[in-house]
Amino acid sequence: MKRKLNFVFKIKYALIALTIIMLGAIVLSYAYGEGLSSIRNTVVSIFSPARNLVISIRDSIDEDKQSKSTKEELMSRIEALESENEALNQKLGDYNSDMFELNELRDLLALSEKYSDFQTLGATIIAKDTSNWFSEFTIDKGSEDGIEVDMNVLWGNGLAGLVTEVGEGYSIVTSIIQDDMNVSAVSSSTRDTCIVSGDLELMEKGYVSLMYIQNDAKIGEYERIITSTTSSKYLPGILIGYAYDIKNDTNGLTKSGYLIPVVDFKHMEHVLVVLTTKEQMY
Amino acid sequence: MIRVVSYIAIIFISFVLQTSVFPMMTFLQSTPNIMLILTFTFAILRGREEGLIVGVICGLLMDFGSGGLIGFYGLFYMFVGYLLGFLSQHINEDTPIVPIVLAVVCEMLFHFYVFMFRYLLRGRLGFGTYFNNIMLAEIIITTVLALFIYGLLLLGNDKLEAYEQRSALKFA
Incomplete structure (x- = not known):
């Protein structure tokens, strides 16, 4: 006893x-967010080889699937691609002339192409957040590849998130759609400022909330929303998404609505990390 | 010794499954909380001491795997392992109703804990939407998976206990 x-x-x-x-x-x-990151670093790096193995198995399965499609399917796909190619070629011609004009105008404005040629690094997503409440993901590139905290992460041509943790061989990225993330943004044509704010309630519908738009702002439906120059962490001029359903708030001073992000957060597998932070830019 | 090694292997594999394998299956809508299944299974099968240890390890892994606060999940998992350990001697562990009830109850508590401290405190009140969009899917998939994992671990535990008794007899 x-x-x-x-x-x-x-x-x-x-x-x-x-x-x-x-x-x-x-x-x-x-x-002190970074005080304990060395412990996290050692623990998470134990899992990196196993995670990389899982990803390589997935990739080989994907390849198998692709190689098994029949000849007819392939032929019809080639035809579709050829017709698409023609259409795109035509578009390219239009774009080239537009581009020429744009460059001339830029020269006139003495704007160098400051934002368009950042160095980027491709990375593969090897793990998602441990619970379904948050939208973080782990990528397979870390400190030895030159990744630092606060670097911007892109998918396609849109903003996907921000590097929040860096370790050896991995880094953790927080998506802009996570409930506590805010990005200061502007509309691309009228330069009206607004805040893009993640909201778990809207996530299921595929929206993010768009807030604090000035009452007199002229943000139209499906207007492009890009990152603002005033943001402390996000590089300026990156596409975030398209404005949708903007209405006056009850306080009569601001407007708010939704934003449809360009990034497909559910299905992204590879992302690009911009190797310049906002701090280093200036 | 075999017990310790197998625990480490089980937790390692489960963590990789939870963070890398299941998130790939986008058709599932949600990822199961395998760490929680392990915590309550070990607590029920082995008592509060091992429940506590497994809970601490699983919870801290959850913390390390996300970019959030360290110790947030650890605290919850530790108490789940410890408190459920008290039940281990009063429950007939051989019925399938045990993992079902435990998975549902633990999942509800887990979601309520996250909602309280990470959402309600910031003024996010949409409990109904969160319940429909996040909790329900995770509870269902975790419960289904709990049945399999609990059964497997129960079998493995019986084998291990038999082995331990045999080797103890040999030395005696």
């Missing part, structure tokens, strides 16, 4: 000690 009592006390002490340690860790990681 006495021995059993002893045992109960021992595990109770362990519980109390661990509770205090956990609470301390929560406070520490809240106050």
